[in-house]
Amino acid sequence: MRKNPLILVTNDDGITAPGILNLIKVVRKFTNRIVVVAPDSPQSGMGHAITMNAMLRLKKQDIEGTEAYACSGTPVDCVKIATSKVLKEKPDLVVSGINHGSNSSINVIYSGTMSAAVEGAIEGIPSIGFSLCNHSIDADFSHVHSYIEKIIHFALNNSSSNFSCLNVNFPAVPFDMINGIRVCRQADAMWEEEFNERHDPAGNPYYWMTGKFVNHEPEKEDTDEWALSHNFVSVVPVQFDVTAHQSLALLKDLENE
């Protein structure tokens, strides 16, 4: 582990969310070189969105003695402006979260928290997204501090050849009910949406998205959903090469069409 590493902290719930403050507290155990660049407003569900055709604002502030910047953009914008404008050198680690709500299985795709971590990985920086399976703004994060410490310790001690991005989710149960850490794969799951139709005072319809989470393989013990439902901390290594390599040979006929 490098002495006094430089660690970038971000999230998608916004710079004032309790989750990011909890994460900063754990990061302080490793270094005093911490910079926070996080959205100035909630950015949940922003996925890997970036701000095109609009400008960004960056407002310097202080979080209990830690250098911090509130950014008007998305979580991915925060990582981009942090690494290319705010920081003077490449950070040793990007940590994102702690998200208020699960980012397991297919949620990794929709999540601003995880997209910020993936952006770090794209830029060649080991990155970790942390999420607690509890959406409440008043959620208790204290029971996960020691696990975050273990995982950051592992990340700083292992070369980036072992991983580039980790998706870490914590079950929302007390510390003594957690059964440990499971390294697992993303479960095959999805959201089945329903759109709640309403009418405004002028009689025009509008829609609220609601959804039901469906796990297509609840019995598979190597998935993050299984780990979480059995009170394990789930750790899924994530990549940004989304090529379906197994389909390449099956598509070769297309070249002769």
Added chain:
Amino acid sequence: MRKNPLILVTNDDGITAPGILNLIKVVRKFTNRIVVVAPDSPQSGMGHAITMNAMLRLKKQDIEGTEAYACSGTPVDCVKIATSKVLKEKPDLVVSGINHGSNSSINVIYSGTMSAAVEGAIEGIPSIGFSLCNHSIDADFSHVHSYIEKIIHFALNNSSSNFSCLNVNFPAVPFDMINGIRVCRQADAMWEEEFNERHDPAGNPYYWMTGKFVNHEPEKEDTDEWALSHNFVSVVPVQFDVTAHQSLALLKDLENE
């Protein structure tokens, strides 16, 4: 191929973009059961963002005789509201585009066009995103019609076991310069951002994101970037399982930390 298949058309440049009109024209050769649900405003770079904590509008309109809806949300919202609210049955195919600009290599992650296609795949529908490597609103799409026709024909004739989502990019060269179709993998590439700092009339700074595209493996002939730079149509099969399966064993020590 099912007779008169149901095909959903969307994009990220917005429902009035020339690219989507070109795509609709090709789709008409296969069926008269076409429904368009596309953003009511440009949504480039929106990635897999979804609209949370806000309502959506849907405005019915007609595109030269084709049933169409302008949606106030993101490209992924468009697919979600189309499949769960607008369409009465599951479509046989989702097509997205034709995007004004490349979505090759790492751009697949940032692209609203491709995220709409990936959303279709998540919902179990074969899906294809089409993009032309020319950002101009006045780009000529006529030379790619026959290739789109070939690829849609292939998709409708092959079971979803062969692919779930395709990322198709067209070089911006005349028809007789195109060397054919190449099935390839996503190149290892990234954007190196620079943030252009300016000051508003009150003296406060703001930033414009600019970037330089860097291909880490320009010599690799199996990548989409190589194909496009050699005037081939690139076809990359895309998946939504982002687990880095090759890293699972390397991380097992984390379970004993």
